[in-house]
């Protein structure tokens with residue numbers, strides 16, 4: 001492959017093009033009318049406009065993207081995340097056009113796109129699953145029987161679901177019928193597929209995911225875990241690698257299970273296997289995401305592997321150049337997603353112009369973004385404007401660098417989740433590692449941020465006073481010394 005098209009925008013389009021450029025591969029950007037002057041377009045060797053701002057008329061139109069690839073002679077298409085990245089029709093259309101899809105095969109996308117098909121596929125692979133059923137259920141009486149067997153609370157899930165849509169917790173048998181109807185109709189309208197199933201509800205889990213890489217020659221490795229429990233309404237905000245609760249043995253077990261999940265669907269490329277981890281450290285397979293994830297940088301920093309480069313190499317048919325035993329964890333990485341949202345106002349989208357936009361700089365700080373000062377954040381797309389990633393030799397160090405980096409990040413003109421991040425990285429439950437997926441709901445409110453800011457200011461004020469006193473006493477001693485010196489000279 002000498003030229004690839006990136007079917008995406010923003011930070012991830014830029015991120016992908018950087019690896020391509022490093023590998024000597026030319027890049028083609030596609031862009032909507034309002035994205036004409038954005039960094040991913042300026043960075044690319046060529047760029048093709050694909051329609052009006054709404055993604056349904058641009059970034060989601062399969063034919064326009066394939067036409068752009070044909071027109072520019074791109075031999076591969078990287079879908080990034082979101083948009084068409086997990087659309088098996090897109091992967092098929094790309095392949096049918098004689099272009100390489102830089103991602104998994106159509107079969108793997110289809111199987112993992114359905115939670116029930118995924119359960120079926122991994123059945124013979126000895127993967128721990130949450131107690132529950134692996135078939136769609138329609139009959140309420142049958143559902144009640146199953147729920148009693150499993151024991152309450154139970155969770156009704158949509159097979160086609162994602163982002164918590166169509167998911168219903170049922171605490172008591174009397175609520176089951178109503179909740180099941182709701183789950184089915186929600187799934188029907190959101191995904192056009194009303195299939196639901198039942199699982200035991202794991203009440204306070206952590207969300208741990210394993211990164212895998214699989215080549216086209218049957219080699220599969222994992223690149224350890226990412227801890228993604230700090231989320232708000234299924235939107236991740238802080239991720240880290242490694243997790244502070246996995247023992248080397250548990251990591252090996254979860255890694256081996258993730259590899260088997262990849263094998264179960266003949267996976268090729270970079271993928272992520274999601275698990276729930278309960279308070280007894282039991283893990284359960286949830287689903288597999290067949291794309292490069294937003295939070296992939298934390299894995300890159302602790303493993304030293306460029307995941308986009310590996311995706312491209314695998315798509316070219318190369319064998320993995322390393323085995324599992326070549327891989328190890330070095331250091332600790334943190335990621336904060338910087339959203340154009342106002343945490344003090346229920347995370348409402350904060351639209352506007354980046355009047356000031358200055359990134360933090362320095363060793364062990366990485367900023368993946370797709371905006372520059374003066375740009376306006378469009379309302380049409382994902383509100384994430386940047387990822388702030390830090391690295392340290394220990395978890396404590398990565399947190400310290402993160403706190404400094406947040407303070408140095410200057411964004412004016414819109415509200416962002418930077419202050420929210422400052423709150424998380426100072427919270428004792430986060431620092432001690434004692435948290436689960438309920439962290440934000442449990443600890444966060446606008447008042448708690450104000451409190452945290454207040455105590456931060458207090459610390460800063462005390463520090464300033466101390467510095468002042470110190471400098472004054474130094475000054476005094478200098479004055480003192482110099483006065484002696486002047487005196488002596490004068491004598």
Ligand code: MV4
Pocket residue numbers: 130155162163164199200201202203205206207228229231234276286287437
């Ligand atoms: C669960 C669960 C508890 N028990 N399944 C949420 C989205 C989807 N990917 C799976 N999800 C969950 N499945 C059982 N049996 C709790 C969640 C869940 C969750 C999972 C990962 C990260 C954040 C979450 C927030 C709320 C609920």
